Amino acid sequence: MPKTKRIYLDYAATTPVDPRVLKAMLPYFSEKFGNTMSLHGFGQEAKEALEESREVVADLMNAKPNEIIFTSSATESNNLTLKGVALANQKKGRHIIISPIEHPCVKESAEWLKTQGFEITKLPVDKYGLINPDDVKKAIRKETILVSIIHASNEIGTIQPIEEIGKVIKRKSEIFNLKPKIYFHTDAAQSFGKIPIDVNKTNIDLLTASSQKMYGPKGAGCLFIKEGIEIKPILHGGGHESGLRSSTVNVPAIVGFSEAVKICKKVMKKESQRLTKLRNKLIKGVLSKIPDSHLNGHPIKRLPNNANFWFAGIEGESIVIQLDLLGIAASTGSACSSAKLEPSHVLLAIGLKHQEAHGSLRLSLGRWTTEKDINYVLKILPKIIKKLREISGAQ
């Protein structure tokens, strides 16, 4: 469907592959296609690319290469974390703490663990979606084995105080004399490559990252697992990735992931400043031009590329369809757009009423977003909202 204008503002859903990334991947399809477990030259050149990629990815979070395992996605990494840690540590305890604003892959993994006899505590969040480290302290028990908190929200962009949370978990483990300590996992699928993360400074034991949110290809993710962490695999087989993730390694995707990491590392500081400026312009413009519009998430402690609003008296899917007709790609947390016909659990967790979450809109910016794009949105969006409110009678 060719359109005169196409502006992609859904980078939080997925990013296009950077042309430099694609170029780096190409030799690994038909030329250097070997299986990393093979002893011959074909296998060894693939293995070499895999291990180089591991070093690159580890470096951006200040981990050791042997602490990184590659997976197919952030969803897989998060499933492995929750289920793998639960299975390996159930003799120590069966209590897991998560936030109420986790990505569905953490939320649903936790729900499943509940059916297997684990106890799940969901922490409270404030109206910005922030977790208070004191609440983590209160929720921890002697039987707690894992705390999993999303680093930056995929929906509202709020960035959690993971450094403080990491400290609290460490201290509480010491008080309870727990050895090993209670593990701290963070899902950094939206933040890795966009804002700095240092696993050592933050007492993080496990960290999830995704290739397709940072201009790498789909089909690659990783999990940082600190040395000495007890975790069991959920995929059994040939023993790839230190026995934690059997499956012939997707070398082209991983090479692409690593190239994407290299680029992000190089441009992160400048790009984050550029996007923050554009994002602030967008937020300021929307809030001032559209009556009864509200920002979801924290005004400052948020991802440089995330803007999320709710508009009174209208429904979000209709905004998304109208925007699409005018060439702008966005997303919503409205019940109408979800397969379960339920509004976003994240928006409800920050205290939005059903009808408020109903009118939500997420615009997420990225590497190819320009000021012109933002100006166009600011020109179009107020008209769309006005029209839809006329149709709704702003009920």
Next chain:
Amino acid sequence: MKPYYSKKVINHFSNPKNFGEIKKADAVGKVGNPRCGDIMKLYLKIEKKGKKEIIKDIKFYTLGCAAAIATSDIVCDLVKGKTLKEALKISSKDVVKELGYLPPLKIHCSLLAEQGLKAAIEDYKKRKKK
């Protein structure tokens, strides 16, 4: 692959002809969709011709998704000029048929239009009794 919404749905959604309020309406129906939270308000102007009661004018307000707005608009087209008896026969299936196609997840939206119409006619009957 079919587009998510058909051209007809998109047309009725982007350019609805029947939205708005009828001042001094003879009947108003207000319904909500318990599944997704959409809301619809439907106004009727009824004209009596002998024994027949004809829908002279019909307008809606809908807070909802593209499917809810499109089905609201089309149900107005379908019943305008019809008698109340004829209008009551129109079901959500007719609405979907008229639109050609709705994504499976959106079929429930067409119920809103049917229920809105029925609620308005119900309101008319109630007012008449008074």
